[in-house]
Amino acid sequence: MAETATARRSRITPEREAELYAAVLDLLREVGYDALTMDAVAARTKSSKATLYRQWGSKAELVVRAMRHSKPGNIADIDTGSLRGDFLALLAREDDCVMEQNSALMRALAMAVHSNPDLLKAFRELLIEPEIVEMRKVLQRAVDRGEIRPDNPAMDYVLHMVIGGFAARTFIDDLPPTQEFLRKYFEAVVFPALGV
Incomplete structure (x- = not known):
């Protein structure tokens, strides 16, 4: 799973990835996991839902990777x-x-x-x-x-x-x-x- 995810994310710059992760965590704080949608993430980050799925595969993976990324x-x-x-x-x-x-x-x-x-x-x-x-x-x-x-x-x-x-x-x-x-x-x- 990790190798696949790394290959999928290869087109996003580290800066853009950090920006997406920050937006995901902000949305999580605002609405919680169940109400968080890929549509909302796409709108907040000005990206397409297809791009999000192509890069992370699922909402669950995107959320957990965002949490992992926020660790110091x-x-x-x-x-x-x-x-x-x-x-x-x-x-x-x-x-x-x-x-x-x-x-x-x-x-x-x-x-x-x-x-x-x-x-x-x-x-x-x-x-x-x-x-x-x-x-x-x-x-x-x-x-x-x-x-x-x-x-x-x-x-x-x-x-x-x-x-x-x-x-x-x-x-x-x-x-x-x-x-x-x-x-x-x-x-x-x-x-x-x-x-x-």
């Missing part, structure tokens, strides 16, 4: 020399305003993912699975440095913990996630679970 980079690209430093650097990549926007998008998509098999498939293939691979690289570096035991059972649940802390902040406290909250969460939950 790969987790594994951060290497401060310590696991604690890597996670804190990860948290520092997005300010509180961006985190609040991303939290709203995730809440909106959480419902749609469970009722739309195409979106769920794209979400897993293009967002979740690459994050799992990246997280494993970060954790393996920590194992190689002797920071965490290779048999630590919490390693299989780090991404669950991170997403859980991010998502649960709004549901439990009726507040958006913030850098301060997530730093405290990592100190109280993630680091102790990993033994760092």
Whole structure:
């Protein structure tokens, strides 16, 4: 799927692609996934619906690629020399305003993912699975440095913990996630679970 999508998108410049992705995310925030249409994206971006389908194949793939594009980079690209430093650097990549926007998008998509098999498939293939691979690289570096035991059972649940802390902040406290909250969460939950 990734090779096909890359081949399909080859005619769009990186600048135009970024512009399209930003428009998709803006529309998602405004109307939600179910009400978002390729017609609306085409109108907002002054492109044809045929072009959108030719480049991305489906609304689900376009939406998930837009979310992936908005991420500030790969987790594994951060290497401060310590696991604690890597996670804190990860948290520092997005300010509180961006985190609040991303939290709203995730809440909106959480419902749609469970009722739309195409979106769920794209979400897993293009967002979740690459994050799992990246997280494993970060954790393996920590194992190689002797920071965490290779048999630590919490390693299989780090991404669950991170997403859980991010998502649960709004549901439990009726507040958006913030850098301060997530730093405290990592100190109280993630680091102790990993033994760092």
